[in-house]
Amino acid sequence: MNSAELPAELNNLAMSEAARPLLDKVIAHVRDFCDPAYEEYERLGQTRTDRFSYAPGQLEILGDLKARAKKEGLWNFFLPNADTGEGLSNLDYAYIAFELGKNPLASETLNCSAPDTGNMEVLERVGTQEQKERWLKPLLNGEIRSAFAMTEPDVASSDARNISTTAVLESGEWVINGEKYYISGAGDPRCKIMIVMVKTSPEAETFRQQSQILVPIDTPGVEIVGPMHVFGQDHAPHGHMHIRFTNVRVPEENILWGEGRGFEISQLRLGPGRIHHCMRSIGSAEKALDMMIARGLSREAFGRKIIDLGKNMETISRARIEIEACRLMVLKAARAMDVLGNKEARVWVSMIKAMVPEKACKIIDEAMQMHGATGLSQWTDLPDMYMKQRTIRLADGPDEVHHAVVARAERKAFEASNTRRQIVAKRSQNHVFEGP
Numbered sequence: 001m002n003s004a005e006l007p008a009e010l011n012n013l014a015m016s017e018a019a020r021p022l023l024d025k026v027i028a029h030v031r032d033f034c035d036p037a038y039e040e041y042e043r044l045g046q047t048r049t050d051r052f053s054y055a056p057g058q059l060e061i062l063g064d065l066k067a068r069a070k071k072e073g074l075w076n077f078f079l080p081n082a083d084t085g086e087g088l089s090n091l092d093y094a095y096i097a098f099e100l101g102k103n104p105l106a107s108e109t110l111n112c113s114a115p116d117t118g119n120m121e122v123l124e125r126v127g128t129q130e131q132k133e134r135w136l137k138p139l140l141n142g143e144i145r146s147a148f149a150m151t152e153p154d155v156a157s158s159d160a161r162n163i164s165t166t167a168v169l170e171s172g173e174w175v176i177n178g179e180k181y182y183i184s185g186a187g188d189p190r191c192k193i194m195i196v197m198v199k200t201s202p203e204a205e206t207f208r209q210q211s212q213i214l215v216p217i218d219t220p221g222v223e224i225v226g227p228m229h230v231f232g233q234d235h236a237p238h239g240h241m242h243i244r245f246t247n248v249r250v251p252e253e254n255i256l257w258g259e260g261r262g263f264e265i266s267q268l269r270l271g272p273g274r275i276h277h278c279m280r281s282i283g284s285a286e287k288a289l290d291m292m293i294a295r296g297l298s299r300e301a302f303g304r305k306i307i308d309l310g311k312n313m314e315t316i317s318r319a320r321i322e323i324e325a326c327r328l329m330v331l332k333a334a335r336a337m338d339v340l341g342n343k344e345a346r347v348w349v350s351m352i353k354a355m356v357p358e359k360a361c362k363i364i365d366e367a368m369q370m371h372g373a374t375g376l377s378q379w380t381d382l383p384d385m386y387m388k389q390r391t392i393r394l395a396d397g398p399d400e401v402h403h404a405v406v407a408r409a410e411r412k413a414f415e416a417s418n419t420r421r422q423i424v425a426k427r428s429q430n431h432v433f434e435g436p
């Protein structure tokens with residue numbers, strides 16, 4: 001992909017003047033309210049009797065933060081240019097999401113957390129009036145939560161053509177049978193609705209076989225088998241659940257956008273969803289860098305501050321350089337979505353999805369190292385931060401799939417460009433080394 005061939009406006013990465021005051025408010029909200037509340041929220045969570053419930057006080061903390069954010073107009077930023085959102089562009093939202101990545105509660109307090117954001121965007125774009133009234137409205141109000149169920153334990157789900165959960169139309173109802181796992185958020189008692197990827201049309205051409213169907217989580221036949229673990233943790237009460245569907249019946253009109261349109265809907269949801277994760281990854285890497293420096297300055301070994309030992313200063317330099325490179329890439333991908341549209345921008349989105357969480361993992365890993373044993377302990381957020389970034393290297397598609405998207409586009413562009421091909425051919429003919 002050659003930037004020079006794309007619209008010049010793609011290079012304007014500045015935040016709009018209109019959004020700047022919102023960013024200042026978000027920074028203050030995270031610093032003054034989410035950061036102080038998080039420790040108490042976590043402490044209360046340790047007294048839960050049932051892992052997939054909330055301890056007394058936990059929901060009140062979240063509720064207070066949400067009410068405060070809503071009152072300040074910090075709500076539903078993620079819906080770009082939609083009537084129901086704040087009308088922020090993806091680019092403006094990126095600046096805000098960088099800040100949200102610094103505190104685990106922050107996104108939810110602004111009603112901007114996954115998987116609800118992707119689900120709301122889908123409902124907003126393709127939902128019927130009835131579907132919007134029943135599910136989008138309470139989601140936009142932050143009254144309920146939701147899940148997205150695609151991945152299955154028995155097939156390689158990074159290729160959605162493999163999805164084998166079936167939905168068969170019988171007497172005006174879809175009858176769903178199959179198994180899903182790692183369904184994030186389905187453990188939360190506030191989760192009321194799932195968007196489920198199913199195979200409805202096995203005879204249709206490959207990309208028209210799948211559909212997405214709304215399934216209320218309390219529908220008979222939906223069995224939450226239990227939580228899948230990430231590095232041994234269940235992430236309660238959110239959870240990444242293993243779910244079995246046995247003769248689950250939902251009305252015919254619960255299908256989204258019509259039969260066979262599952263892939264098209266995936267294209268819509270994965271752009272913004274993927275990019276939000278990457279935006280928050282930058283915030284997380286920034287936080288790790290600050291922690292790394294603070295720790296390196298606060299302790300001494302072998303007669304010097306830890307920051308001055310070995311190549312630790314270079315580690316800090318590399319982290320800063322990588323964060324800045326990633327930040328620019330994320331801004332550019334966000335801008336590409338605004339200028340070119342989600343579909344056209346998919347290569348930019350894949351570029352950052354393949355690069356940013358990997359770099360963030362590395363920076364957090366270095367921060368853990370600089371902390372010594374404490375870095376791996378419950379006394380810092382670093383292990384949680386690492387786990388989250390490591391997860392993103394799989395969730396919304398493994399790194400390799402995104403590399404394949406980028407490489408395919410690059411190869412196609414090369415093959416289509418006479419100029420590029422001719423220059424290479426000429427150089428190799430002459431065997432001339434032209435220098436850098």
Ligand SMILES: Cc1cc2nc3c(=O)[nH]c(=O)nc-3n(C[C@H](O)[C@H](O)[C@H](O)COP(=O)(O)OP(=O)(O)OC[C@H]3O[C@@H](n4cnc5c(N)ncnc54)[C@H](O)[C@@H]3O)c2cc1C
Nearest residue numbers: 148149150151156157158182183184391395396397398400
């Ligand atoms: C914590 C967590 C939360 C998740 N939340 C959700 C959720 O809410 N809903 C949901 O539906 N899913 C969720 N997932 C699942 C996630 O989306 C899948 O794990 C991912 O899409 C990969 O599918 P798979 O696990 O079946 O891996 P597979 O498809 O079996 O792939 C395995 C490996 O094969 C390799 N591979 C695959 N394709 C290529 C390629 N083109 N080129 C080179 N190598 C390749 C990669 O190394 C890949 O990791 C979550 C996963 C985790 C870990």
